[in-house]
Amino acid sequence: MRSPRVAYFPDSFHEVNGVAHTSRNFVAFAQRRDLPFLCVRASGAKPRRYLLEDDGNLQTLELPRSRVSIQMEQDLYFDPLFFRYSNLISRTVRAFAPDVIHVTGPSELGIFGAYFAWKLGIPLAASWHTNVHEYAARRLAWLTAKLHPQIDRSIEAGALNATARFYGLAKVLFAPNDELCRMLEAATHRPCHLMQRGVDTVLFSPAHRTRPADDPTLVLGFVGRLSVEKNVALLPVIARELAALTQRPIRFLIIGHGAEEQALKAALPNADFAGVLRGQELANAYANMDLLVFPSHTDTFGNVVLEALASGVPAIVTPDGGPKYIVRDGETGHIVEDAGFAQSIAALSNDPERLARMRTDSRAYAETCTWDAVFDRVYAAYPTER
DSSP states (O other), X not given: OOOOOEEXXXXXXXXXXXHHHHHHHHHHHHHHHTOOEXXXXXXXXXXXXXXXXXXXXXXXXXXXXXXXXXXXXXXXEEOTTGGGGHHHHHHHHXXXXXXXXXXXXXXXXXXXXXXXXXXXXXXXXXXXXXXXXXXHHHHTHHHHHHHOTTHHHHHHHHHHHHHHHHHTTSSEEEEXXXXXXXXXXXXXXXXXXXXXXXXXXXXXXXXXXXXXXTOOOEEEXXXXXXXXXGTTTHHHHHHHHHTTTOOSOEEEEEEOOOTTHHHHHHHOTTSEEEEOOOHHHHHHHHHTOSEEEEOOSOOSSOHHHHHHHHTTOOEEEOSSSSGGGTOOBTTTEEEOOGGGXXXXXXHHHTOHXXXXXXXXXXXXXXXXXOHHHHHHHHHHHSOOOO
């Protein structure tokens, strides 16, 4: 059977987040396989004229956002004037003649994708990458705590209901873990398939470790957006508690940026803040960590957790969200509540032989994860009939 012609409308592509990371790898997969693939996306930080490119079967339409775009996060925007591209997108999509349109969420790109799927009678696929309902509740927690403890639950339920209505427009859904698939199927009555994430085990590898073998410092890493929904406020708490639990010197290495950066710098004056790292710099930073500390309760998957494991770095994660499906408790890290982070870290810092075994097991698990396997399953689940 011939491969379906896919028009892909990602929420983000050039930014530093899970959607963008997955999207870049999706395009690379289509290019490797020489599949007919159209990617309609917003341009990066420097606005320019729109770009329409053909590279064999891969086509790209890249559109700059306007100056009135609303900043949703450090490098995420929503452009209320994106409709000015409607004729250009329409011509491009019609010329490509897709068999399926795939969107990643209710952004301006996702709204256009859903509209053209309806307008042209093309099956719509939608993948869930971000728990926007949980983000909304956490972003407004400072206000709801002063009003009524039940209000944040109402906000979360309302945001989930609105998002589910958008995803209900699709014929088939994808999510990064079984828990989210069950939630989406219950909310939309649509079939949901796994769309997990892979890792580059050549780039992310213990081979890039450069620290001396006899360095006594325990390096605790955090990689991700420095924001409320990542629960980064727990990091200073962990630092204080560890001071009473282990004699080993501790150093935090924090990679990323976000609204909480200044508060973290004040609370962790001895931590190293590396900003946003990419490519080999990021791979080197992972390899020189001893543990990844990732206290988020809202991540749908946790790319950084898988990248850490590939680097031979066990991870400490919470029992909420997607990371718990990556970490094998007691083998490649620990799954604990917030109150248990410091104790778990201290136990491993005081047992170097056990930590060494975990490092080996973490790498072995990551070597079983590939992007090709992820996207092969996505293609197999695409609807075949209009």
